[in-house]
Amino acid sequence: MQNSPATIVERNKQFTLTSWTAQDAWNPISMVRAEGVYFWDEQNKRYLDWSSQLVNVNIGHGHSHVNKAIQDQIERISFAFPGIATEPRAKLAEMLSDIAPGNLNKTFFTLAGTDSIEHAMKIARLASGRQKIFSRYRSYHGATFGSLTAGGDPRGLANEPGVPWIVHIHDPYSYRSPLYRGRTVQEGDELLADLIEDTVLFEGPENIAAFLLEGYSGSSGILQGGEVYWNRIQQICDKYGILLIIDEVMSGFGRTGEWFGIDHYPNVKPDIVAMAKGLTSGYVPLGAVMVSDAIAEYFDEHTLWTGLTYGAHPLGCAAGIANLEVYQDENLIDNSRKMGKLLRHGLNDLVEKHPSAGDVRGVGLHHVIELVKNKETREPMSGFNQPLSEGMQKVGASLREQGLSTFLKWDWIFCTPPLVINEGQIAEGLSILDKALGIADDYCS
């Protein structure tokens, strides 16, 4: 290799830093072009994008309608600061108010998910005059100090002690949590909610600004509470005057077969919703925080103490409008529901067939398989916050070798393809997984 030009991977490794890993351990796939559910590396090898990159390229790669909208917008205005009113900003916010849950009709535009969460928490604290935010241990809400503390994921432990006003609560992890052992999911949800209510009392309801919860749990393993859990969360919020912030950064925009993950629970009425990812499918960075009419009214007469130079970026807003048009014109929410059923069916079959496939969770095109060494004892393949075991590493290598790109974490394989996926492509992904799980089976007792 000495005299040949360095590869894209080598140059990336030499001159850039990457996230969440020691740099020597970074062994990336390159991408030189992408279309629909596929992308190609610098050796022209094709990969099925089984994770929609970071669960954000919902409409698939290279959609010409969005590409054109961005090009058209840059010809008109490439930038306007957030104090200037623009057409794409108004139009996107109007469109969002049509699809958002409950009475959320006003939007503050940000750049991504992390800053949407920071702003959601700030807005809740300003509007309520209270300090504390309750969030789950097994959750992820972003990478800055406040958002990383809010996510109880152990990625935040290097950030300790983080911000002091976050309180973590336990999770509806019915497959593993002791709260659910020997109980039905509904009974476990009730017990968990009782303990959460106790925690509210211990922390002083008068101090609690908001609960911050993912509308549908994502990178923490798709650990979703049921109807009982969500109804109780809403009741606790109502009883103690606590605001409900729903993080739809990952679960929004059709991912779960509804516009938003929280739409699966019609009794839940969020006061604030944070969005990003599928809002533009990553074509241009953009995030959004939507607020209820009551919160919007509060800020009619009170200053909104925040701002971002690139907030409400015209290119991001144009990409957002075009994305919403694609979701609607191509019935992608419906396709997510339909293809999600097919995916779930196939994943259930894999769980039946493979001793290493312990559990499958999710809905729509938002699924995870949890790998175990033993189905009876549920001994995990890697374990909480452990490096990938040899078995998981071999699974990862097999998926990659077979041309499937997704992310693995601890015991989990994420199955979250773009919403434009079709039956044949679902079958292609399932057959690759089937082969990789065969390798994991060798690590079972």
Ligand SMILES: Cc1ncc(COP(=O)(O)O)c(C=O)c1O
């Ligand atoms: C639920 C959730 N919230 C917030 C974030 C942070 O979003 P971003 O990486 O765009 O800052 C993520 C990212 O994966 C997420 O999954």
